[in-house]
Amino acid sequence: MADPVFLFMVKPKQKRRIQGFALDDQPREKLIREGRRSLSDAELIAILIGSGSEGESVVALSRRILADYNHSLSDLGxxxxxxLKKFHGIGDAKAVTITAALEIGRRRKEEPDQKKPVITCAKDAFEIMHPVLSDLNHEEFWILMLDAANGVIGKAMISKGGRAGTIADPKIIFKTALERNAAYIILFHNHPSGSLNPSDEDIRITRKLTEAGKTLDLFVLDHLIVAGGSYVSLADEALI
Structure with missing residues (x-):
């Protein structure tokens, strides 16, 4: 009789978490999930450092460094x-990274506040967008994005077309504005022909976007048509 054959099941190796530490010790992933303001000072420093040492997570190392400087970023700076290199696990590269990041923060505090332009009327909006749209020989569609206080937080081109028209895709418009946390948007496009008369399609798309914005609490304040050095406001003309 042949000797019995014994089969052994070998369990597959389980994937180790990054550097073998728990999810709580993965600040990069936490920032992605919950945003930068959810991180502690130690977790932010841990992202700069990148890795800990054997037996000590990067977050634990960061906490130890902070504790040695009275938990003060100013003192650490x-x-x-x-x-910094006296801490086990911190070499030249990590020490330089920490120093550079804290120096950036210091310089940022020294910069004077740049006041945002505030839109109080159609002319204010036109003054900002006039240099962008006035001399084009083709049509472009842009949005001006505002915060809750009507301060300008950015502008973006939505599409570029030919002399006769361009596309105003609602999905792109609202996605762009939402990514900037805008509260209001103002629509813009130019007429290379020089005519300031809004077309039926201009009025239709403006009303469509205005209604869509209401459902997102992202309100369309106006739509300006620019031709050369002049403009027409659909809001002022009661066409919205």
Whole structure:
């Protein structure tokens, strides 16, 4: 009788978490999931450092460094490279990264606040977009994005067309504005022909976008048609 054959089931190796630490010790993933303001000072420093050492997670290392500087980013910002390198797990590259990041923060605080332009009427909006649209020989569709106080937070081109028209895709318009956390938007396009008369399609798409914006709490305030150095506001003309 042949010897019995014994079969052994080998369990597949389980994937280790990054660096073998728990999810709570993965600040990069936490920032992606929950946003930058959800991270503690130690977790932000941990992202700069990138990795811990054997037996100590990157977050634990960051906490240890902060504790040595009274949990103060200002105190840490005054540390020399040699002082930072005294911590086990911190070499030249990590010490330089920490120092550079804190210096950026210091310089940011020194910059004067740049006041956002505030839109109070159609002319204010035209003054901002006039240099962009006035001399084109083709049509472009743009949006001006505002915060809740009507301050300008950005502008974006939605489409570029020919002399006779361009596309105003609602999906692109609202996606762009939502990504910037806009509260209001103002629509713009130019007429290379020089005519300021809004077409039936101009009026239709404006009303369509205005209604769509209401469902998103992202309100369309106006639609300006630019031709050369002049403009017409569909809101002022009561066409919205």
């Amino acid at each position: 005054r540390a020399s490279l040699d002082e």
